[in-house]
Amino acid sequence: MAVVFERPKSFADIPLHYCPGCTHGIIHRLVCEVIDEMGIEGDTIGVCPVGCSVMAYDYFTCDMIEAAHGRAPAVATGVKRTNPDKFVFTYQGDGDLAAIGTAETVHAATRGENIVVIFVNNTTYGMTGGQMAPTTLPGQVTQTTPFGRDPKLMGYPVRVCEMLATLTGTALAQRVAVDTVPHIREAKKAIRKAFENQRDKKGFSIVEVLSTCPTNWGLSPVDALKRLNDEMIPYYPLGVYKDGNAFPEKEGE
Amino acid sequence: MAKITVNFEKCKGCALCTTACPKKIVELQKEKRNRKGYFTAVCIDDSQCIGCAMCAMMCPDCAIVVEK
Amino acid sequence: MERNLMKGNEALAEAAIRAGCKCFFGYPITPQTEISAYLAKRFKQAGGVFLQAESEIAAINMVLGAASTGVRAMTSSSSPGISLKSEGISYIAGSDLPCVIINVQRGGPGLGGIQPSQADYWQATKALGHGDFHLIVFAPNSVQEMVDTVTKAFDLADEYRMPAMILADGLLGQMMEPVTFPEVTAKEIEKPWAANGHGNKREHNIINSLFLQPDVLEKSVKDRFERYAEIKEKHSDAELYMTEDAEVVVTAYGATARVAKAAVNMAREQGIKAGLIRPITLWPFPVKQINEGAKNAHTIICAEMSMGQMVDDIKLAVNCSKPVEFFGRTGGVIPKPSEILDEIKKYAKGGNQ
Known part of the structure; x- marks a missing residue:
């Protein structure tokens, strides 16, 4: 018998600190599989800001930088601009990317910053114990929306891919999920495409991954996947919102 | 001929693998907890395993190795 | 050596390039904007990265990113903008990264004014962000001294892996004086800690300021303060x-x-x-x-x-x-x-x- 599935090489062989059933681990693995398949571990620099994935620097075996809350796209910009031949990715949660780091996200996208952004949307602030996130669904109960998110008081959730797809600098804006094996396969293809875009200097690529937080949702891991499918996907439809080249004149250079 | 090997200490007993298995042969065992206190996943019938790796793909802790 | 009549801000910018600065990330604010404007032009010929960021916060984090990869990075601003950068400066200090930050001070607090001031002394020397840390702070008094200080600031920042600040003011930034640019003797300092891609030749490098174990964090701070003690001994002027x-x-x-x-x-x-x-x-x-x-x-x-x-x-x-x-x-x-x-x-x- 031959091994047909094992931990990717660039995914450090240490236990993950995430809660049981948290899908961060799946998303980490997909990124590592793409890095391995493209053979770019030695040329990749990852940036993980504050959130549950703040310690992801221990899990990815490429060079890693831990950034301040929300600032990963700016840090990645500094890395990429001074090292244009290296691969740079950020790995950010919803509070990080769509609240405190909105400006950094939008401007990295509009500059067509040639980086990959892995955006993990689980509709809550996991690390601090489950407060309302910019992506918290209307009606969703969190620690800071104990009666459910009321859009009249707390506004509406941000649909990041739809918003960023309006920007010329965005090459790829795609929303995927990790609730089923077919969705996971789709997610990996999207992440691969994002890294290939970077290789081909096409501009800013974001892959939004709908993810779970069983602990703070108060659900079992299996029920959390069901919620993702039943409640999140209808509000955040999966699909490709933009797929192009931010700098078509550069083609063939 | 195929089989899965679940890393006993890495598994957190989240049961996501059990929902992914098309043969329904992955379950959480109830005999022995690992050092973190979790009942871990096991294959209850190796003879039926087709090596599709869907359990491993679903595993958030990358705790499953699949051979075929 | 050739003598040029130059505005303080522009002389600072030129000196940075000669000191081996490879990138500048900034945001417009009076009275330091000439630094950005000069570098936007000059980096094009000299070879380097100029980027106008969306905010001071983004600019300092771009510096953090570039510095993480081992290149000489700089940003500049004036008082209210330095306040915005303070978060990033604390992270840079906590991550043991070198960089140069220029503050061309103006009056405060708040939006204050745009005329020269030295009201950021406390901020620069005692409170440039949260946590136990220092910056090396230089206070030149002429355009020539600003020029001479830039190379020293980069060298010491690299040597001690910490941010250095040139605390100027609106008067020095805006005035014109004759200046000569000395032959640059910028030190080439090895940076084996840089996160610039390990090329499968070494273990991965991690640039980080997070230490959840109190004793580990305490040790990292104390190690830093040992370096501070050496700087106090050798470099006060x-x-x-x-x-x-x-x-x-x-x-x-x-x-x-x-x-x-x-x-x-x-x-x-x-x-x-x-x-x-x-x-x-x-x-x-x-x-x-x-x-x-x-x-x-x-x-x-x-x-x-x-x-x-x-x-x-x-x-x-x-x-x-x-x-x-x-x-x-x-x-x-x-x-x-x-x-x-x-x-x-x-x-x-x-x-x-």
Whole structure:
């Protein structure tokens, strides 16, 4: 018998600190599989800001930088601009990317910053114990929306891919999920495409991954996947919102 | 001929693998907890395993190795 | 060497390029914007990265990213913008990264004004962000000295893996003076810690300021403070002017020191034994030099463009062994030599009271 599935090489062989059933681990693995398949571990620099994935620097075996809350796209910009031949990715949660780091996200996208952004949307602030996130669904109960998110008081959730797809600098804006094996396969293809875009200097690529937080949702891991499918996907439809080249004149250079 | 090997200490007993298995042969065992206190996943019938790796793909802790 | 007449801000920018700075990330704010404008043009020919960021916060984090990969990185701003950068500066210090930050100070607090000020002394030397850390802070007093300081700032930042600040002000940034650019002797310092892609040749490098175990965090801070102790020992700097026999000594830094020097000269012409101590590094604070310069003085006058932010440091430096009086203008008002002369006369006449 031959091994047909094992931990990717660039995914450090240490236990993950995430809660049981948290899908961060799946998303980490997909990124590592793409890095391995493209053979770019030695040329990749990852940036993980504050959130549950703040310690992801221990899990990815490429060079890693831990950034301040929300600032990963700016840090990645500094890395990429001074090292244009290296691969740079950020790995950010919803509070990080769509609240405190909105400006950094939008401007990295509009500059067509040639980086990959892995955006993990689980509709809550996991690390601090489950407060309302910019992506918290209307009606969703969190620690800071104990009666459910009321859009009249707390506004509406941000649909990041739809918003960023309006920007010329965005090459790829795609929303995927990790609730089923077919969705996971789709997610990996999207992440691969994002890294290939970077290789081909096409501009800013974001892959939004709908993810779970069983602990703070108060659900079992299996029920959390069901919620993702039943409640999140209808509000955040999966699909490709933009797929192009931010700098078509550069083609063939 | 195929089989899965679940890393006993890495598994957190989240049961996501059990929902992914098309043969329904992955379950959480109830005999022995690992050092973190979790009942871990096991294959209850190796003879039926087709090596599709869907359990491993679903595993958030990358705790499953699949051979075929 | 060729002498050029240059504006302070532009001279700083040119000096940075000659010191091996490879990238600049900034955001417009008066009175430092010429640095950005100059580099936007000059990096094109010199080879380097200029990027106008969406905010001061983004700019300092871009510096963090570039510095993480081992390249010489710089940003500049003026007072309100430095406040915005303080988060990133704390992370840079906590991650042991080198970089150079320029503050061309203006009046504050709040939006304040756009005229020269030294009201960010406390911020620069004591509170540039949360946590236990320092920056090396230089306070040049001329366009030439600003130029000479840039290379030193980059070198020391690299050597000690920490941010360095050039604390200028609107006067130095905006004034034009003749300047020569010395042959650059920027040190090439190995940076085996850089996160620039391991090329499958080494373990992965991690740039990080997070340590969840208190004893580990304590150790990282204490290690940093050991380096700080060495810097204090080796790199504090001050100019002593006519202090040998001075009864009244003025302490002043940056642009104010130029005014104070004129006042000291005027006092000497009138037979008053006045002198000047000019701190060139504000952190580390030049304690030894101050004690040397003030050894025969009965009174010290601390002159500043602020409400006296340096006074306590002078008092501590001399261990409160003699009176430290304060004279300052603030809000963008530049003191006149005659005003400082009046202060000198006040204490010279009255002796130690």
